[in-house]
Amino acid sequence: MNLRDLRYLLAVAEHAHFGRAARACGISQPTLSVQIRKLEELLGVALFERTSKAVAPTAACERLIGHARAAVAEAEAIHAVARNMRDPLAGRFRLGIIPTLAPHLLPLIFAPLRKALPTLEVEPWEDQTTALLERLRAHELDAALLATEVDGPDLASQPLFAEPFLAALPPEHPLAGRDVVAEVELARDILVLADGHCLRDQALAACGYSGAFGGALRAASLATLLNMVAAGYGTTLIPGLAAGAAQDAGIVLRPLAARAGRTVRIACRAQFPRRAAVEAVGEVIATRLRGFAAAGMV
Numbered sequence: 001m002n003l004r005d006l007r008y009l010l011a012v013a014e015h016a017h018f019g020r021a022a023r024a025c026g027i028s029q030p031t032l033s034v035q036i037r038k039l040e041e042l043l044g045v046a047l048f049e050r051t052s053k054a055v056a057p058t059a060a061c062e063r064l065i066g067h068a069r070a071a072v073a074e075a076e077a078i079h080a081v082a083r084n085m086r087d088p089l090a091g092r093f094r095l096g097i098i099p100t101l102a103p104h105l106l107p108l109i110f111a112p113l114r115k116a117l118p119t120l121e122v123e124p125w126e127d128q129t130t131a132l133l134e135r136l137r138a139h140e141l142d143a144a145l146l147a148t149e150v151d152g153p154d155l156a157s158q159p160l161f162a163e164p165f166l167a168a169l170p171p172e173h174p175l176a177g178r179d180v181v182a183e184v185e186l187a188r189d190i191l192v193l194a195d196g197h198c199l200r201d202q203a204l205a206a207c208g209y210s211g212a213f214g215g216a217l218r219a220a221s222l223a224t225l226l227n228m229v230a231a232g233y234g235t236t237l238i239p240g241l242a243a244g245a246a247q248d249a250g251i252v253l254r255p256l257a258a259r260a261g262r263t264v265r266i267a268c269r270a271q272f273p274r275r276a277a278v279e280a281v282g283e284v285i286a287t288r289l290r291g292f293a294a295a296g297m298v
Contacts, residue, residue: 003075005039006068008032012048013065016055073139081273088276090119095281096132096144097124100199100222101264104241105145109285116284120277128196136269143278145285147239147262148198157267160282161289164240164261165206167254168225170232176252183256184208189234193219199262203237206260226251264289 011021012032022029040047045060057065083091097105106124113122125132125141132144137154150157167181175181187207193200199222219225223245225236230249238246238253239262246253266282268275 102126143268157265160286165237191234
């Protein structure tokens, strides 16, 4: 048994398909099938139930897969420690980022990151906070850009920049003529994202909601919210970095009376061996955004 075979096992379990797993591993499907068969013979148990349409882990595989994942993670940690001893600022760096931040922040930071850290290969992964934290703990990400605190002694984070919220209003809305809008005034017709987005909870809290929210629309993306506001369906709160997209949609933006906002943080595992890379990436982002935060994003 070797680590390569364990990686093949994990790939088949993840993709539930030999063809897709083979492509993910960069090998042919027959080669993958042969290696899985050899592993089954070595272990003396069937690992997958195979049909013409799908592949499902057996009960034996379900019991073994956690050990396989831990073994691969430990081997990768050994390589990471060795890379860190050589140069922590070189090689692949898998960076998670929440959806309400990714499309607006990534275009601003990639050029500065390439210039400041030319040997670091930053690979972004966009997903909701819960999924990013799961991937971080599973060693599938090296760091994540979040807008919430992290829980648990296994994770660490540091603040990078403050991002104020802005009131996003249809041009004909009664509040559009104000210079400043009080957050509670948006509560009557506010639109929010679907469950799982941290911006949803932050927006509702800023507008004074403490219990269940009964609004009909729960958008899957910030772009949907902006389009609905532009169509006059309601109002919303947006993070400051999304101001350009909102203005392009013809939406009126106003600062908030209580200056509600969020703090963007970079999080990683507490024992991550390449903390120098996390700190370097965080410093580049904080430096790039320092002027935007000071200007209020508008």
